[in-house]
Amino acid sequence: MAHVIFKNVSKNFQRKTGGLITSLDQVNFSIEEGSTTAIIGTNGAGKSTLFNALTRQIDINSGEIYLSGQRIDQMSLSKVVSKIGQVFQNPSHGTAPRMTVFENLVLAEKRGEKRGLALSLSKKKESDLANYLSKFHLDLENRLDVPIEFLSGGQRQIISLIMATLKQPELLLLDEHTAALDPRTARQVMEITQTMVRDFHLTTLMITHHLADAIKYADQILVLHRGRIVNSHQRDEITHLSTTDLYEELENLNTSEE
Numbered sequence: 237m238a239h240v241i242f243k244n245v246s247k248n249f250q251r252k253t254g255g256l257i258t259s260l261d262q263v264n265f266s267i268e269e270g271s272t273t274a275i276i277g278t279n280g281a282g283k284s285t286l287f288n289a290l291t292r293q294i295d296i297n298s299g300e301i302y303l304s305g306q307r308i309d310q311m312s313l314s315k316v317v318s319k320i321g322q323v324f325q326n327p328s329h330g331t332a333p334r335m336t337v338f339e340n341l342v343l344a345e346k347r348g349e350k351r352g353l354a355l356s357l358s359k360k361k362e363s364d365l366a367n368y369l370s371k372f373h374l375d376l377e378n379r380l381d382v383p384i385e386f387l388s389g390g391q392r393q394i395i396s397l398i399m400a401t402l403k404q405p406e407l408l409l410l411d412e413h414t415a416a417l418d419p420r421t422a423r424q425v426m427e428i429t430q431t432m433v434r435d436f437h438l439t440t441l442m443i444t445h446h447l448a449d450a451i452k453y454a455d456q457i458l459v460l461h462r463g464r465i466v467n468s469h470q471r472d473e474i475t476h477l478s479t480t481d482l483y484e485e486l487e488n489l490n491t492s493e494e
């Protein structure tokens with residue numbers, strides 16, 4: 237059985253002016269364990285809605301969503317949160333900006349555990365973390381006692397990534413997590429992401445507008461348009477794709493609407 241399965245998933249929203257918007261329209265796809273899937277699509281295609289359905293931020297109207305063989309579209313939010321790690325486009329999303337890097341990492345480690353546990357800010361743990369952070373060459377090992385809000389965007393995204401993967405999630409969601417970074421930092425963050433995904437054998441789903449990243453890192457590319465998966469490319473085929481091919485595919489979808 238595939239690791240993630242979307243079976244006939246649909247989601248409608250009520251339009252303020254009346255009527256319904258169909259954000260997900262009978263979406264079907266599956267993701268193999270340990271693989272990376274990129275979702276690309278036109279504006280308003282339903283990419284965020286798909287992520288929100290996975291993380292239980294919204295209820296779907298029909299269909300089924302499975303993670304590791306379990307139906308998650310009806311699971312409690314707290315249970316889903318413990319299974320899925322997410323990194324957002326906005327570097328301050330998902331972290332407590334006024335707390336230090338170390339405090340954020342300790343909180344991430346305690347996520348899903350009983351409330352009321354004291355933070356175990358031991359010196360030993362701090363030096364272990366400093367060791368781990370030094371391998372990213374972003375000077376993070378010297379920033380453990382600095383509030384997250386004072387870090388650069390790239391540094392914050394790496395911390396968010398570490399927080400999202402610390403508990404080895406069953407699924408990692410990357411929501412355009414390099415989009416707000418300058419090109420050099422974006423490349424660096426993407427490479428570190430790839431190292432973590434490989435090292436921890438993480439099943440990953442990423443929304444990206446960087447078509448080159450989809451080609452370079454994905455085992456599967458899903459093309460979403462008006463709430464439907466209109467095409468999918470698998471690894472064998474992706475190797476022969478160029479960014480121009482994907483760009484033209486998206487352009488054709490845009491112009492077919494006009």
Ligand SMILES: Nc1ncnc2c1ncn2[C@@H]1O[C@H](COP(=O)(O)OP(=O)(O)OP(=O)(O)O)[C@@H](O)[C@H]1O
Binds near residue numbers: 250279281283286
């Ligand atoms: N809470 C909501 N209420 C009403 N309509 C919504 C809601 N969330 C999403 N939509 C609509 O659903 C459609 C899909 O939106 P979604 O944000 O999922 O697309 P997207 O692919 O992430 O877009 P983009 O790349 O432009 O951010 C859009 O028409 C959007 O306006």
